[in-house]
Amino acid sequence: MxxxxxxxxxxxxxxxxxxxxxxxxxxxxxxxxxxxxxxxxxxxxxxxxxxxxxxxxxxxxxxxxxxxxxxxxxxxxxxxxxxxxxxxxxxxxERYQKIREVVDELGVKCFGRMSVEEVSKVTGLSEDLAKLAKQREYLEPLVLGEDEKEKLRLVEKAGLRWTYGGKFYSVIGKTxxxxxxxxxxxxxxxxxxxxxxxxxxxxxxxxxxxxxxxxxxxxxxxxxxxxxxxxxxxxxxxxx
Missing domain, CATH: 3.40.50.1000 (HAD superfamily/HAD-like)
Known part of the structure; x- marks a missing residue:
């Protein structure tokens, strides 16, 4: 099969x-x-x-x-x-609450702190789909400037991981x-x-x-x- x-x-x-x-x-x-x-x-x-x-x-x-x-x-x-x-x-x-605690300490722009309209603009999604994209349970996408990427090292120090998916960096648990x-x-x-x-x-x-x-x-x-x-x-x- x-x-x-x-x-x-x-x-x-x-x-x-x-x-x-x-x-x-x-x-x-x-x-x-x-x-x-x-x-x-x-x-x-x-x-x-x-x-x-x-x-x-x-x-x-x-x-x-x-x-x-x-x-x-x-x-x-x-x-x-x-x-x-x-x-x-x-x-x-990891549960989203822990992910957000770490992301909030980074002081960077993330989906959870953006409006539906902002998420729609950076992703190209319709506002209806942007609402669904904000319904995070385990992972937080980041909108990073070039000078902010060094902050990803703090994610690893917190016992989490970061990934890159072609458009955004994301903070995720150890999976x-x-x-x-x-x-x-x-x-x-x-x-x-x-x-x-x-x-x-x-x-x-x-x-x-x-x-x-x-x-x-x-x-x-x-x-x-x-x-x-x-x-x-x-x-x-x-x-x-």
Missing amino acids: KILFTDLDATLLDKDDYSYDVNLVKKLKKKGVPIVFCSSKTRAEQEYYRSAMGVTDSFIVENGSAIYIPKDYFSFPFEYDFLTEKYRVIVLG DKGKAVKKLVELFRKEFGKVESIGIGDSPNDFSMLEVVDKPFLIGNKKIRNFRVVESFDEIFDEI
Whole structure:
């Protein structure tokens, strides 16, 4: 069985207007392969796109901070951290309150201290989607000037991590996309036996995910590690 782990921004979604190829999504769903979003986006944002695309699989939020598994998705019991109306949730990252405490000490601009209008302006998101982007649970995006990047060292001293996703630096707990993907692949293997994992991303915060999948694809024009470089999502369709 094949499983697709995909980033969203500049991968499944257009890098400029955040649109997606309806026909591509239809073709992916027709293959019957689980489509697992693995993104820096919040639960609320990913639920929006899952609903719009008709995707019903598990998903990984905020750069590997938590895995949301729909109830009855797997046929066997497994350990999870808490239960919601829709999901069993495995938490791998830090709670947002701790993240914000550290970020507030940095004295830099962050999504949590910005208005919906400001987030919309710096991201290019509509105001409705910017509201969803502000609903953080585990990670805080920063808007840094060149002279402020040295403050990222203070994040590490506080026992947290920072990542870069192509547009923004973010403060996160001691987790990454790769850890979340490995955990979810273990559950898929328990359910289905042999599985082949496919991953596609475009930025440094995707590298940990690409390092743990069987077939890693990197959208871009620069060869990095053993990742296969492609120009767009369409190029990997036959591999799925």
